[in-house]
Amino acid sequence: MSLKERLSLRKFYLFAVVLMLLAGPMSHSMAQKPKAVQSLRVKVLSTMLTGGNAGIGEWGFAALIEVDGHQILFDTGARPETVLQNVRELNIDLANVKDVILSHNHGDHTTGLLTLRREFMKKNPAALSRVHVGKGIFWSRPAGNNEGNYVVKIKSEYEATGGTFIEYNEPKEILPGVWLTGPVPRVHAERNWSGSGRMKSPDGLVEDNLPEDISLVAVTDKGLVVVSGCGHAGIINTLEHARKKVQNTNVYAALGGFHLFALNDEKLDWTASKLKEFGLQQFLGAHCTGIEAVYRLRQQTGLDRQSCVVGAVGASFDLSKGIDPTVLAK
Numbered sequence: 001m002s003l004k005e006r007l008s009l010r011k012f013y014l015f016a017v018v019l020m021l022l023a024g025p026m027s028h029s030m031a032q033k034p035k036a037v038q039s040l041r042v043k044v045l046s047t048m049l050t051g052g053n054a055g056i057g058e059w060g061f062a063a064l065i066e067v068d069g070h071q072i073l074f075d076t077g078a079r080p081e082t083v084l085q086n087v088r089e090l091n092i093d094l095a096n097v098k099d100v101i102l103s104h105n106h107g108d109h110t111t112g113l114l115t116l117r118r119e120f121m122k123k124n125p126a127a128l129s130r131v132h133v134g135k136g137i138f139w140s141r142p143a144g145n146n147e148g149n150y151v152v153k154i155k156s157e158y159e160a161t162g163g164t165f166i167e168y169n170e171p172k173e174i175l176p177g178v179w180l181t182g183p184v185p186r187v188h189a190e191r192n193w194s195g196s197g198r199m200k201s202p203d204g205l206v207e208d209n210l211p212e213d214i215s216l217v218a219v220t221d222k223g224l225v226v227v228s229g230c231g232h233a234g235i236i237n238t239l240e241h242a243r244k245k246v247q248n249t250n251v252y253a254a255l256g257g258f259h260l261f262a263l264n265d266e267k268l269d270w271t272a273s274k275l276k277e278f279g280l281q282q283f284l285g286a287h288c289t290g291i292e293a294v295y296r297l298r299q300q301t302g303l304d305r306q307s308c309v310v311g312a313v314g315a316s317f318d319l320s321k322g323i324d325p326t327v328l329a330k
């Protein structure tokens with residue numbers, strides 16, 4: 001082989017190696033692209049306001065998520081009977097809903113669980129029999145001499161009905177295109193919790209920052225849709241975590257409770273600028289999001305009264321149709 005031939009052979013090998021290096025990460029990312037859900041509907045079952053003649057309001061949150069033929073109950077309301085009463089009035093049957101997500105331990109999201117399980121298991125033993133939670137939800141929250149953590153208090157009672165808990169310490173795809181965030185790193189100091197609570201963590205008695213707070217993330221062709229219960233991890237921390245761990249894309253919709261009610265305008269404007277940066281197009285702010293906060297975010301993000309709405313009982317979001325705010329917020 002002449003020197004010239006050997007050189008051109010070397011060039012060929014180099015070219016082949018470069019091609020392989022380029023093709024490697026491309027085919028990898030294509031294989032990694034998460035599945036997108038086709039149909040998605042979220043209906044509010046517990047929040048402060050009622051949207052029409054059906055249902056009662058409370059300081060709490062619950063929503064029914066219907067995704068590609070599956071139903072999931074996200075949180076269970078503040079009072080034992082509220083969600084049961086509201087689904088009856090809204091003509092919704094939870095007997096075929098097996099899965100429940102509890103966003104965190106607070107009673108305004110968890111107190112309906114036992115009532116609902118007991119009622120709907122009469123019709124279907126599997127109804128509301130599987131509860132998905134984030135790590136830390138079972139850590140004790142001492143309140144004087146009592147247990148302040150409602151989930152700890154009812155755990156054995158719930159399990160005695162045949163129900164089980166599944167605990168997550170990291171993001172997990174629970175259905176094709178449907179993820180739970182797992183505990184969310186607190187990158188930004190959003191500090192959306194009271195600060196007065198204490199919890200018995202493995203490191204001892206420390207400030208309760210609701211480490212178990214989880215949200216649901218659906219991957220859609222329009223971008224991510226995120227459902228939050230009380231937002232203790234921070235809306236921006238949660239959305240950034242979803243974009244990092246589920247799919248690095250725009251956030252199409254944020255729905256539920258985001259604990260923004262007590263924020264000053266400066267913090268709300270920072271939140272709005274981040275939401276704008278993420279490409280947010282639909283916002284249903286229920287529960288602890290706060291009414292003033294929803295209006296401020298609407299103004300600062302450039303959304304309008306159809307796309308940035310105060311959530312009421314009976315209000316819904318549909319991936320293809322957008323938000324139906326009920327008559328209250330027409």
Ligand SMILES: [Zn+2]
Pocket residue numbers: 104106230232
């Ligand atoms: Zn809470």
Ligand SMILES: [Zn+2]
Pocket residue numbers: 060061106108109229230257287288
């Ligand atoms: Zn709450």
